[in-house]
Protein backbone atom coordinates (compact mmCIF):
# COMPACT_ATOMS: atom_id res chain seq x y z
CA UNK A 246 0.00 0.00 0.00
CA UNK A 247 1.01 3.58 -0.61
CA UNK A 248 2.43 5.60 2.25
CA UNK A 249 3.74 9.09 2.88
CA UNK A 250 7.25 8.02 1.85
CA UNK A 251 6.27 6.87 -1.63
CA UNK A 252 6.78 8.29 -5.11
CA UNK A 253 3.01 8.35 -5.43
CA UNK A 254 2.68 10.56 -2.41
CA UNK A 255 5.00 13.11 -4.01
CA UNK A 256 3.31 13.12 -7.39
CA UNK A 257 -0.24 13.43 -6.13
CA UNK A 258 -1.68 16.90 -6.45
CA UNK A 259 -2.75 19.29 -3.72
CA UNK A 260 -4.13 17.75 -0.55
CA UNK A 261 -2.91 14.40 -1.93
CA UNK A 262 -6.30 12.74 -1.65
CA UNK A 263 -7.12 9.68 -3.77
CA UNK A 264 -9.67 11.11 -6.18
CA UNK A 265 -12.72 8.97 -7.00
CA UNK A 266 -13.97 9.07 -10.59
CA UNK A 267 -17.66 10.02 -10.63
CA UNK A 268 -20.25 7.84 -12.37
CA UNK A 269 -20.79 10.34 -15.21
CA UNK A 270 -17.05 10.77 -15.71
CA UNK A 271 -16.52 6.99 -15.73
CA UNK A 272 -19.08 6.63 -18.52
CA UNK A 273 -17.28 9.26 -20.60
CA UNK A 274 -13.90 7.62 -20.03
CA UNK A 275 -15.19 4.18 -20.94
CA UNK A 276 -16.69 5.47 -24.16
CA UNK A 277 -13.80 7.71 -25.24
CA UNK A 278 -11.04 5.19 -24.54
CA UNK A 279 -12.84 1.89 -25.06
CA UNK A 280 -12.37 0.75 -21.45
CA UNK A 281 -14.45 -1.69 -19.41
CA UNK A 282 -15.56 -1.48 -15.75
CA UNK A 283 -12.72 -3.89 -14.90
CA UNK A 284 -10.21 -1.57 -16.64
CA UNK A 285 -11.38 1.30 -14.43
CA UNK A 286 -10.07 -0.55 -11.37
CA UNK A 287 -6.53 -0.64 -12.82
CA UNK A 288 -3.48 0.95 -11.22
CA UNK A 289 -0.99 1.47 -14.01
CA UNK A 290 2.49 2.41 -12.69
CA UNK A 291 1.20 2.99 -9.13
CA UNK A 292 4.48 4.37 -7.75
CA UNK A 293 3.72 3.05 -4.28
CA UNK A 294 7.30 2.03 -3.40
CA UNK A 295 9.22 4.01 -0.78
CA UNK A 296 11.52 6.66 -2.25
CA UNK A 297 15.20 5.68 -2.48
CA UNK A 298 17.74 7.91 -4.17
CA UNK A 299 20.66 6.46 -6.08
CA UNK A 300 22.66 9.73 -5.80
CA UNK A 301 23.90 10.61 -2.29
CA UNK A 302 24.14 14.30 -1.38
CA UNK A 303 27.30 15.69 -2.98
CA UNK A 304 27.71 18.61 -0.57
CA UNK A 305 30.92 18.49 1.44
CA UNK A 306 30.50 18.15 5.23
CA UNK A 307 31.99 21.63 5.70
CA UNK A 308 29.46 23.11 3.25
CA UNK A 309 26.55 21.44 5.03
CA UNK A 310 27.84 22.66 8.38
CA UNK A 311 28.08 26.18 7.03
CA UNK A 312 24.49 26.11 5.78
CA UNK A 313 23.33 24.64 9.10
CA UNK A 314 25.24 27.41 10.84
CA UNK A 315 23.23 29.99 8.88
CA UNK A 316 19.72 28.65 9.31
CA UNK A 317 19.81 25.86 11.88
CA UNK A 318 20.15 22.07 11.53
CA UNK A 319 16.39 21.56 11.30
CA UNK A 320 16.24 23.77 8.20
CA UNK A 321 18.81 21.84 6.17
CA UNK A 322 17.36 18.53 4.96
CA UNK A 323 19.34 15.85 3.17
CA UNK A 324 17.08 12.81 3.53
CA UNK A 325 15.97 11.00 0.37
CA UNK A 326 12.29 11.93 0.67
CA UNK A 327 12.92 15.67 1.05
CA UNK A 328 15.45 15.71 -1.78
CA UNK A 329 13.03 13.80 -4.03
CA UNK A 330 10.06 15.97 -3.04
CA UNK A 331 11.92 19.15 -3.97
CA UNK A 332 13.43 17.69 -7.16
CA UNK A 333 10.55 18.54 -9.45
CA UNK A 334 7.26 20.33 -9.94
CA UNK A 335 4.05 19.02 -11.49
CA UNK A 336 4.97 18.68 -15.17
CA UNK A 337 3.47 15.48 -16.54
CA UNK A 338 6.89 14.14 -17.60
CA UNK A 339 8.12 14.60 -14.02
CA UNK A 340 5.10 12.79 -12.63
CA UNK A 341 5.75 9.92 -15.04
CA UNK A 342 9.32 9.74 -13.75
CA UNK A 343 8.02 9.46 -10.19
CA UNK A 344 5.54 6.77 -11.20
CA UNK A 345 8.49 4.86 -12.71
CA UNK A 346 10.45 5.30 -9.46
CA UNK A 347 12.89 7.76 -11.05
CA UNK A 348 14.26 10.96 -9.53
CA UNK A 349 16.70 12.17 -12.19
CA UNK A 350 17.57 15.62 -10.78
CA UNK A 351 17.60 15.64 -6.97
CA UNK A 352 19.19 18.54 -5.10
CA UNK A 353 21.88 17.74 -2.53
CA UNK A 354 19.94 19.50 0.23
CA UNK A 355 16.76 21.43 0.90
CA UNK A 356 17.46 24.62 2.81
CA UNK A 357 14.78 26.78 4.42
CA UNK A 358 16.04 30.24 5.43
CA UNK A 359 14.26 31.88 8.37
CA UNK A 360 14.86 35.51 7.39
CA UNK A 361 15.71 37.57 4.29
CA UNK A 362 19.16 38.15 5.82
CA UNK A 363 19.70 34.39 5.89
CA UNK A 364 18.77 34.28 2.19
CA UNK A 365 21.51 36.85 1.53
CA UNK A 366 24.07 34.85 3.50
CA UNK A 367 23.13 31.62 1.72
CA UNK A 368 23.37 33.20 -1.74
CA UNK A 369 26.73 34.80 -0.88
CA UNK A 370 28.05 31.47 0.36
CA UNK A 371 26.70 29.46 -2.59
CA UNK A 372 28.11 32.02 -5.02
CA UNK A 373 31.54 31.75 -3.42
CA UNK A 374 31.37 27.94 -3.41
CA UNK A 375 29.62 27.74 -6.82
CA UNK A 376 26.76 25.69 -5.38
CA UNK A 377 23.60 25.75 -7.53
CA UNK A 378 20.49 27.26 -5.90
CA UNK A 379 16.95 26.52 -7.08
CA UNK A 380 14.33 28.73 -5.39
CA UNK A 381 11.15 26.79 -4.57
CA UNK A 382 7.65 28.05 -3.91
CA UNK A 383 4.73 25.64 -3.99
CA UNK A 384 6.45 23.39 -6.58
CA UNK A 385 3.39 23.58 -8.82
CA UNK A 386 5.35 24.51 -11.94
CA UNK A 387 4.17 22.58 -14.98
CA UNK A 388 7.18 23.42 -17.13
CA UNK A 389 10.08 21.64 -15.43
CA UNK A 390 11.29 24.84 -13.77
CA UNK A 391 12.01 23.18 -10.40
CA UNK A 392 14.79 20.72 -11.13
CA UNK A 393 18.34 20.49 -9.87
CA UNK A 394 20.23 18.85 -12.77
CA UNK A 395 23.56 19.98 -11.29
CA UNK A 396 22.58 19.22 -7.69
CA UNK A 397 23.15 21.99 -5.16
CA UNK A 398 20.41 23.26 -2.89
CA UNK A 399 16.73 23.95 -3.25
CA UNK A 400 15.85 27.06 -1.31
CA UNK A 401 12.44 26.50 0.29
CA UNK A 402 11.01 29.96 0.91
CA UNK A 403 7.60 28.64 1.98
CA UNK A 404 8.60 27.25 5.39
CA UNK A 405 9.45 30.55 7.09
CA UNK A 406 9.19 33.43 4.60
CA UNK A 407 5.43 33.26 4.35
CA UNK A 408 3.94 36.29 6.11
CA UNK A 409 1.95 39.36 5.20
CA UNK A 410 4.25 42.22 6.20
CA UNK A 411 2.00 45.23 5.70
CA UNK A 412 -1.30 46.29 4.24
CA UNK A 413 -1.23 49.88 3.11
CA UNK A 414 -4.82 51.13 3.00
CA UNK A 415 -3.78 54.53 1.66
CA UNK A 416 -1.93 53.11 -1.35
CA UNK A 417 -4.19 50.04 -1.52
CA UNK A 418 -1.27 47.62 -1.60
CA UNK A 419 -0.04 44.64 0.35
CA UNK A 420 3.57 43.76 1.06
CA UNK A 421 4.25 40.06 1.57
CA UNK A 422 7.09 37.63 1.94
CA UNK A 423 7.43 35.65 -1.28
CA UNK A 424 6.76 32.20 0.22
CA UNK A 425 3.17 32.95 1.24
CA UNK A 426 0.54 30.63 -0.27
CA UNK A 427 -2.61 31.96 -1.94
CA UNK A 428 -5.15 31.05 0.79
CA UNK A 429 -3.09 32.60 3.63
CA UNK A 430 -2.79 35.85 1.68
CA UNK A 431 -6.44 35.94 0.66
CA UNK A 432 -7.75 35.16 4.16
CA UNK A 433 -5.76 37.99 5.68
CA UNK A 434 -6.89 40.40 2.96
CA UNK A 435 -10.55 39.33 3.16
CA UNK A 436 -10.57 40.05 6.91
CA UNK A 437 -9.80 43.67 6.08
CA UNK A 438 -12.19 43.91 3.14
CA UNK A 439 -9.70 43.28 0.33
CA UNK A 440 -8.84 40.55 -2.16
CA UNK A 441 -5.63 39.70 -4.01
CA UNK A 442 -7.51 39.20 -7.31
CA UNK A 443 -5.12 36.44 -8.44
CA UNK A 444 -6.71 32.97 -8.51
CA UNK A 445 -4.81 30.45 -10.60
CA UNK A 446 -6.26 26.94 -10.56
CA UNK A 447 -3.25 26.07 -8.40
CA UNK A 448 -4.12 28.92 -5.98
CA UNK A 449 -4.21 26.73 -2.86
CA UNK A 450 -0.74 25.28 -3.48
CA UNK A 451 1.26 28.07 -5.11
CA UNK A 452 2.99 31.16 -3.76
CA UNK A 453 3.39 34.83 -4.54
CA UNK A 454 7.08 34.26 -5.41
CA UNK A 455 6.11 31.48 -7.81
CA UNK A 456 3.29 33.54 -9.36
CA UNK A 457 5.71 36.36 -10.14
CA UNK A 458 8.57 34.12 -11.23
CA UNK A 459 6.43 32.09 -13.65
CA UNK A 460 4.44 35.19 -14.69
CA UNK A 461 1.12 33.58 -13.98
CA UNK A 462 -2.49 34.52 -14.57
CA UNK A 463 -5.48 33.95 -12.32
CA UNK A 464 -8.97 32.96 -13.40
CA UNK A 465 -10.20 36.56 -13.09
CA UNK A 466 -7.24 38.01 -14.98
CA UNK A 467 -9.37 39.64 -17.68
CA UNK A 468 -10.46 42.15 -15.05
CA UNK A 469 -7.55 42.21 -12.60
CA UNK A 470 -4.67 41.55 -14.99
CA UNK A 471 -1.83 39.06 -14.90
CA UNK A 472 0.48 38.97 -11.90
CA UNK A 473 2.98 41.31 -13.57
CA UNK A 474 0.19 43.92 -13.73
CA UNK A 475 -0.31 43.59 -9.98
CA UNK A 476 3.30 43.82 -8.81
CA UNK A 477 4.21 47.31 -7.63
CA UNK A 478 7.65 46.62 -6.19
CA UNK A 479 9.83 43.76 -5.06
CA UNK A 480 13.01 42.77 -3.34
CA UNK A 481 15.28 40.10 -4.78
CA UNK A 482 18.56 38.66 -3.57
CA UNK A 483 20.91 37.95 -6.48
CA UNK A 484 24.52 36.76 -6.51
CA UNK A 485 25.43 40.32 -7.61
CA UNK A 486 23.63 41.91 -4.65
CA UNK A 487 20.16 42.86 -3.46
CA UNK A 488 17.82 44.58 -5.93
CA UNK A 489 15.05 46.47 -4.19
CA UNK A 490 12.57 48.54 -6.16
CA UNK A 491 10.28 51.22 -4.75
CA UNK A 492 6.48 51.33 -4.83
CA UNK A 493 5.98 54.41 -7.04
CA UNK A 494 2.85 54.20 -9.19
CA UNK A 495 4.94 54.78 -12.35
CA UNK A 496 8.35 56.27 -13.06
CA UNK A 497 10.57 57.27 -15.96
CA UNK A 498 13.86 56.29 -14.36
CA UNK A 499 15.09 54.00 -17.08
CA UNK A 500 13.75 50.47 -17.10
CA UNK A 501 11.30 49.07 -14.56
CA UNK A 502 13.73 46.74 -12.84
CA UNK A 503 11.09 44.75 -10.96
CA UNK A 504 9.90 43.49 -14.32
CA UNK A 505 13.20 41.64 -14.81
CA UNK A 506 12.08 39.23 -12.12
CA UNK A 507 8.57 38.69 -13.50
CA UNK A 508 9.12 35.54 -15.54
CA UNK A 509 12.75 35.03 -14.49
CA UNK A 510 11.86 31.60 -13.05
CA UNK A 511 14.49 31.74 -10.34
CA UNK A 512 17.36 32.23 -12.80
CA UNK A 513 18.38 35.71 -11.57
CA UNK A 514 17.90 35.52 -7.82
CA UNK A 515 15.47 34.85 -5.01
CA UNK A 516 12.46 37.12 -4.60
CA UNK A 517 12.05 37.62 -0.87
CA UNK A 518 9.35 40.32 -0.76
CA UNK A 519 6.75 41.78 -3.08
CA UNK A 520 4.28 44.64 -2.93
CA UNK A 521 1.08 44.02 -4.88
CA UNK A 522 -2.05 45.98 -5.74
CA UNK A 523 -5.11 44.79 -3.85
CA UNK A 524 -8.80 45.04 -4.68
CA UNK A 525 -12.06 45.50 -2.79
CA UNK A 526 -13.56 42.26 -1.54
CA UNK A 527 -17.28 42.39 -2.28
CA UNK A 528 -18.44 39.01 -3.63
CA UNK A 529 -22.08 39.99 -3.01
CA UNK A 530 -21.77 42.51 -5.86
CA UNK A 531 -20.58 40.02 -8.46
CA UNK A 532 -22.83 39.94 -11.50
CA UNK A 533 -22.48 36.73 -13.48
CA UNK A 534 -24.05 35.08 -16.48
CA UNK A 535 -23.69 31.96 -18.61
CA UNK A 536 -24.49 31.91 -22.31
CA UNK A 537 -24.61 29.25 -24.93
CA UNK A 538 -23.61 29.80 -28.55
CA UNK A 539 -24.22 27.65 -31.59
CA UNK A 540 -20.54 27.64 -32.59
CA UNK A 541 -17.08 28.44 -31.26
CA UNK A 542 -16.64 31.03 -34.00
CA UNK A 543 -19.78 32.90 -32.90
CA UNK A 544 -18.74 32.83 -29.24
CA UNK A 545 -15.24 34.11 -30.05
CA UNK A 546 -16.62 36.91 -32.22
CA UNK A 547 -18.89 38.01 -29.36
CA UNK A 548 -16.04 37.82 -26.86
CA UNK A 549 -13.90 40.06 -29.07
CA UNK A 550 -16.75 42.54 -29.52
CA UNK A 551 -17.22 42.75 -25.77
CA UNK A 552 -13.51 43.33 -25.16
CA UNK A 553 -13.27 46.01 -27.84
CA UNK A 554 -16.51 47.81 -27.00
CA UNK A 555 -15.03 50.06 -24.26
CA UNK A 556 -18.15 49.57 -22.17
CA UNK A 557 -16.42 47.67 -19.37
CA UNK A 558 -15.09 44.13 -19.28
CA UNK A 559 -15.69 41.11 -17.11
CA UNK A 560 -13.18 39.82 -14.57
CA UNK A 561 -13.84 36.17 -15.27
CA UNK A 562 -14.35 35.54 -18.97
CA UNK A 563 -14.29 32.06 -20.47
CA UNK A 564 -15.38 30.15 -23.52
CA UNK A 565 -15.26 26.36 -23.61
CA UNK A 566 -14.97 24.99 -27.12
CA UNK A 567 -17.46 22.33 -28.33
CA UNK A 568 -15.40 19.41 -26.99
CA UNK A 569 -14.96 20.97 -23.56
CA UNK A 570 -18.63 22.00 -23.49
CA UNK A 571 -19.66 18.47 -24.35
CA UNK A 572 -17.60 17.01 -21.50
CA UNK A 573 -18.95 19.65 -19.08
CA UNK A 574 -22.54 18.75 -20.01
CA UNK A 575 -21.94 15.02 -19.83
CA UNK A 576 -20.03 14.95 -16.55
CA UNK A 577 -22.55 17.26 -14.87
CA UNK A 578 -25.45 15.00 -15.84
CA UNK A 579 -27.05 17.70 -18.04
CA UNK A 580 -26.73 15.64 -21.21
CA UNK A 581 -30.01 14.07 -22.26
CA UNK A 582 -32.17 16.09 -19.85
CA UNK A 583 -35.30 17.92 -20.96
CA UNK A 584 -33.40 21.21 -20.98
CA UNK A 585 -30.70 19.65 -23.13
CA UNK A 586 -33.26 18.39 -25.63
CA UNK A 587 -34.79 21.86 -25.80
CA UNK A 588 -31.38 23.37 -26.53
CA UNK A 589 -30.75 20.84 -29.29
CA UNK A 590 -34.11 21.73 -30.88
CA UNK A 591 -33.13 25.40 -30.82
CA UNK A 592 -29.98 24.58 -32.78
CA UNK A 593 -27.48 24.48 -29.89
CA UNK A 594 -26.25 21.07 -30.91
CA UNK A 595 -23.73 18.74 -29.31
CA UNK A 596 -20.47 18.95 -31.23
CA UNK A 597 -20.74 22.63 -32.10
CA UNK A 598 -22.33 24.45 -29.14
CA UNK A 599 -20.12 26.39 -26.73
CA UNK A 600 -20.47 27.69 -23.20
CA UNK A 601 -19.44 31.22 -22.26
CA UNK A 602 -19.05 32.26 -18.60
CA UNK A 603 -18.86 35.83 -17.40
CA UNK A 604 -18.47 37.39 -13.96
CA UNK A 605 -18.14 41.12 -13.38
CA UNK A 606 -16.88 42.34 -10.00
CA UNK A 607 -16.64 45.76 -8.38
CA UNK A 608 -19.21 48.24 -7.16
CA UNK A 609 -22.77 46.86 -7.48
CA UNK A 610 -24.13 49.36 -10.05
CA UNK A 611 -20.97 49.11 -12.12
CA UNK A 612 -21.10 45.29 -12.19
CA UNK A 613 -24.77 45.35 -13.22
CA UNK A 614 -24.16 47.99 -15.89
CA UNK A 615 -21.30 46.04 -17.46
CA UNK A 616 -23.24 42.78 -17.34
CA UNK A 617 -26.19 44.47 -19.05
CA UNK A 618 -23.91 45.61 -21.87
CA UNK A 619 -22.43 42.10 -22.15
CA UNK A 620 -25.88 40.53 -22.30
CA UNK A 621 -26.81 42.89 -25.12
CA UNK A 622 -23.68 41.95 -27.08
CA UNK A 623 -24.22 38.23 -26.46
CA UNK A 624 -27.80 38.53 -27.75
CA UNK A 625 -26.56 40.33 -30.84
CA UNK A 626 -24.05 37.52 -31.38
CA UNK A 627 -26.93 34.99 -31.22
CA UNK A 628 -25.89 33.66 -27.84
CA UNK A 629 -28.57 32.55 -25.40
CA UNK A 630 -28.52 33.52 -21.72
CA UNK A 631 -28.83 30.34 -19.64
CA UNK A 632 -28.76 31.78 -16.13
CA UNK A 633 -26.16 32.19 -13.43
CA UNK A 634 -26.05 28.74 -11.86
CA UNK A 635 -23.57 27.24 -14.38
CA UNK A 636 -21.08 29.97 -13.38
CA UNK A 637 -21.71 29.38 -9.67
CA UNK A 638 -21.24 25.63 -10.08
CA UNK A 639 -18.06 26.18 -12.04
CA UNK A 640 -16.70 28.53 -9.36
CA UNK A 641 -17.51 25.97 -6.64
CA UNK A 642 -15.36 23.27 -8.27
CA UNK A 643 -12.77 25.46 -9.93
CA UNK A 644 -9.80 24.04 -7.99
CA UNK A 645 -10.89 20.41 -7.97
CA UNK A 646 -10.62 19.28 -11.61
CA UNK A 647 -6.81 19.24 -11.19
CA UNK A 648 -7.20 16.10 -9.06
CA UNK A 649 -8.43 14.06 -12.05
CA UNK A 650 -4.93 13.74 -13.45
CA UNK A 651 -3.85 11.13 -10.88
CA UNK A 652 -6.72 8.61 -11.32
CA UNK A 653 -6.41 8.97 -15.10
CA UNK A 654 -2.73 8.08 -14.79
CA UNK A 655 -3.81 4.96 -12.91
CA UNK A 656 -5.76 3.99 -16.03
CA UNK A 657 -2.75 4.54 -18.31
CA UNK A 658 -4.31 7.72 -19.70
CA UNK A 659 -2.08 10.73 -19.99
CA UNK A 660 -3.56 14.16 -19.58
CA UNK A 661 -1.62 17.36 -19.77
CA UNK A 662 -2.22 21.01 -20.50
CA UNK A 663 -0.56 23.60 -22.70
CA UNK A 664 -1.47 27.22 -23.20
CA UNK A 665 -0.59 30.03 -25.55
CA UNK A 666 -1.24 33.70 -26.20
CA UNK A 667 -2.62 34.60 -29.60
CA UNK A 668 -4.02 37.63 -31.37
CA UNK A 669 -7.66 37.51 -32.49
CA UNK A 670 -6.70 37.31 -36.16
CA UNK A 671 -4.89 33.97 -35.66
CA UNK A 672 -6.91 32.47 -32.83
CA UNK A 673 -9.22 30.23 -34.85
CA UNK A 674 -6.30 29.02 -36.96
CA UNK A 675 -4.43 27.77 -33.86
CA UNK A 676 -7.61 26.27 -32.41
CA UNK A 677 -8.29 24.29 -35.60
CA UNK A 678 -4.66 23.23 -36.11
CA UNK A 679 -4.42 21.88 -32.55
CA UNK A 680 -7.60 19.85 -33.01
CA UNK A 681 -6.35 18.50 -36.36
CA UNK A 682 -3.06 17.50 -34.75
CA UNK A 683 -4.67 15.63 -31.85
CA UNK A 684 -7.27 13.99 -34.11
CA UNK A 685 -4.44 12.20 -35.91
CA UNK A 686 -3.71 10.11 -32.79
CA UNK A 687 -6.18 7.25 -32.27
CA UNK A 688 -8.38 7.71 -29.19
CA UNK A 689 -6.70 11.02 -28.30
CA UNK A 690 -8.99 13.79 -27.21
CA UNK A 691 -8.51 17.56 -26.94
CA UNK A 692 -10.53 20.21 -25.13
CA UNK A 693 -9.73 23.90 -25.55
CA UNK A 694 -10.89 26.96 -23.69
CA UNK A 695 -10.22 30.68 -23.62
CA UNK A 696 -9.82 32.11 -20.13
CA UNK A 697 -7.65 35.26 -20.25
CA UNK A 698 -8.88 37.92 -22.61
CA UNK A 699 -7.49 41.20 -23.96
CA UNK A 700 -8.45 43.86 -26.45
CA UNK A 701 -6.11 42.43 -29.13
CA UNK A 702 -6.34 38.73 -28.40
CA UNK A 703 -6.62 36.02 -25.79
CA UNK A 704 -5.07 32.83 -24.57
CA UNK A 705 -5.97 29.34 -25.70
CA UNK A 706 -5.73 26.59 -23.10
CA UNK A 707 -5.39 23.01 -24.31
CA UNK A 708 -6.16 19.89 -22.26
CA UNK A 709 -5.34 16.65 -24.02
CA UNK A 710 -6.09 13.09 -22.97
CA UNK A 711 -4.84 9.93 -24.58
CA UNK A 712 -4.04 6.33 -23.69
CA UNK A 713 -0.28 5.96 -23.30
CA UNK A 714 1.85 3.38 -25.05
CA UNK A 715 2.45 0.89 -22.22
CA UNK A 716 6.14 0.34 -21.50
CA UNK A 717 7.08 3.43 -23.53
CA UNK A 718 5.13 6.06 -21.60
CA UNK A 719 7.80 8.76 -21.35
CA UNK A 720 8.88 8.79 -24.98
CA UNK A 721 5.29 8.48 -26.15
CA UNK A 722 4.18 11.43 -24.03
CA UNK A 723 7.19 13.61 -24.94
CA UNK A 724 6.82 13.07 -28.69
CA UNK A 725 3.09 13.85 -28.62
CA UNK A 726 3.58 16.90 -26.40
CA UNK A 727 6.39 18.20 -28.63
CA UNK A 728 4.19 17.87 -31.71
CA UNK A 729 1.43 19.92 -30.10
CA UNK A 730 3.87 22.70 -29.11
CA UNK A 731 5.24 22.74 -32.68
CA UNK A 732 1.71 23.01 -34.04
CA UNK A 733 0.80 25.92 -31.76
CA UNK A 734 3.97 27.86 -32.61
CA UNK A 735 3.78 27.15 -36.34
CA UNK A 736 0.33 28.73 -36.40
CA UNK A 737 1.27 31.93 -34.59
CA UNK A 738 0.90 31.12 -30.88
CA UNK A 739 3.37 32.14 -28.18
CA UNK A 740 5.43 29.62 -26.17
CA UNK A 741 3.41 30.45 -23.08
CA UNK A 742 0.79 32.87 -21.81
CA UNK A 743 1.02 32.08 -18.08
CA UNK A 744 2.70 28.76 -17.23
CA UNK A 745 6.17 30.05 -18.05
CA UNK A 746 8.89 28.26 -20.00
CA UNK A 747 10.95 26.17 -17.58
CA UNK A 748 13.13 23.47 -19.09
CA UNK A 749 10.26 21.87 -20.98
CA UNK A 750 9.57 24.73 -23.38
CA UNK A 751 13.13 26.12 -23.34
CA UNK A 752 14.16 24.40 -26.60
CA UNK A 753 11.77 26.69 -28.51
CA UNK A 754 13.01 29.96 -26.92
CA UNK A 755 15.88 30.95 -29.21
CA UNK A 756 13.97 30.31 -32.41
CA UNK A 757 10.84 32.01 -31.11
CA UNK A 758 12.42 35.11 -29.52
CA UNK A 759 15.31 35.45 -31.95
CA UNK A 760 19.03 35.29 -31.26
CA UNK A 761 19.51 38.95 -30.30
CA UNK A 762 16.75 38.79 -27.71
CA UNK A 763 18.18 35.62 -26.20
CA UNK A 764 21.62 37.22 -26.04
CA UNK A 765 20.12 40.10 -24.09
CA UNK A 766 18.53 37.69 -21.59
CA UNK A 767 21.84 35.86 -21.25
CA UNK A 768 23.73 39.14 -20.70
CA UNK A 769 21.37 40.13 -17.86
CA UNK A 770 21.76 36.68 -16.37
CA UNK A 771 25.56 36.87 -16.69
CA UNK A 772 25.61 40.20 -14.87
CA UNK A 773 23.38 39.18 -11.97
CA UNK A 774 24.60 35.59 -11.74
CA UNK A 775 28.14 35.38 -13.17
CA UNK A 776 28.78 31.80 -11.98
CA UNK A 777 25.37 30.55 -13.12
CA UNK A 778 24.32 29.26 -9.73
CA UNK A 779 20.67 30.40 -9.95
CA UNK A 780 18.40 27.64 -11.22
CA UNK A 781 20.99 26.48 -13.76
CA UNK A 782 20.58 23.82 -16.42
CA UNK A 783 18.42 25.16 -19.18
CA UNK A 784 15.46 27.01 -17.63
CA UNK A 785 14.25 29.73 -20.04
CA UNK A 786 16.81 28.50 -22.59
CA UNK A 787 19.64 29.92 -20.47
CA UNK A 788 22.61 27.69 -19.65
Ligand SMILES: Cc1cc2nc3c(=O)[nH]c(=O)nc-3n(C[C@H](O)[C@H](O)[C@H](O)COP(=O)(O)OP(=O)(O)OC[C@H]3O[C@@H](n4cnc5c(N)ncnc54)[C@H](O)[C@@H]3O)c2cc1C
Pocket residue numbers: 258334335379380381382383384385386387390391402423424444445446447450451452453454455456457458459460461462463464509510511512514515516517647743744745780
Ligand atom coordinates in the same frame (compact mmCIF):
# COMPACT_ATOMS: atom_id res chain seq x y z
C1 LIG B 1 -3.14 21.91 -11.24
C2 LIG B 1 -2.39 23.13 -11.65
C3 LIG B 1 -3.10 24.24 -12.07
C4 LIG B 1 -2.41 25.41 -12.45
N1 LIG B 1 -3.14 26.50 -12.82
C5 LIG B 1 -2.50 27.65 -13.12
C6 LIG B 1 -3.24 28.83 -13.45
O1 LIG B 1 -4.47 28.83 -13.45
N2 LIG B 1 -2.54 29.97 -13.71
C7 LIG B 1 -1.18 29.99 -13.67
O2 LIG B 1 -0.61 31.06 -13.88
N3 LIG B 1 -0.46 28.89 -13.41
C8 LIG B 1 -1.07 27.72 -13.11
N4 LIG B 1 -0.35 26.60 -12.81
C9 LIG B 1 1.12 26.64 -12.85
C10 LIG B 1 1.76 27.03 -11.52
O3 LIG B 1 0.86 26.84 -10.45
C11 LIG B 1 2.21 28.48 -11.58
O4 LIG B 1 3.30 28.58 -12.46
C12 LIG B 1 2.59 29.09 -10.22
O5 LIG B 1 2.77 30.47 -10.41
C13 LIG B 1 3.85 28.51 -9.62
O6 LIG B 1 3.94 28.93 -8.28
P1 LIG B 1 4.71 28.07 -7.17
O7 LIG B 1 4.68 28.81 -5.91
O8 LIG B 1 4.19 26.68 -7.13
O9 LIG B 1 6.18 28.09 -7.77
P2 LIG B 1 7.19 26.91 -8.04
O10 LIG B 1 6.56 25.87 -8.89
O11 LIG B 1 7.79 26.45 -6.78
O12 LIG B 1 8.30 27.68 -8.88
C14 LIG B 1 8.06 28.13 -10.19
C15 LIG B 1 9.30 28.86 -10.69
O13 LIG B 1 9.47 30.03 -9.93
C16 LIG B 1 10.72 30.02 -9.23
N5 LIG B 1 10.47 30.59 -7.91
C17 LIG B 1 9.53 30.22 -7.00
N6 LIG B 1 9.58 31.03 -5.93
C18 LIG B 1 10.57 31.93 -6.17
C19 LIG B 1 11.11 33.03 -5.45
N7 LIG B 1 10.66 33.38 -4.24
N8 LIG B 1 12.13 33.73 -6.00
C20 LIG B 1 12.61 33.41 -7.21
N9 LIG B 1 12.15 32.38 -7.94
C21 LIG B 1 11.12 31.66 -7.43
C22 LIG B 1 11.16 28.57 -9.20
O14 LIG B 1 12.56 28.45 -9.15
C23 LIG B 1 10.59 28.06 -10.52
O15 LIG B 1 11.45 28.41 -11.56
C24 LIG B 1 -1.00 25.42 -12.44
C25 LIG B 1 -0.30 24.29 -12.01
C26 LIG B 1 -0.98 23.16 -11.62
C27 LIG B 1 -0.20 21.96 -11.17
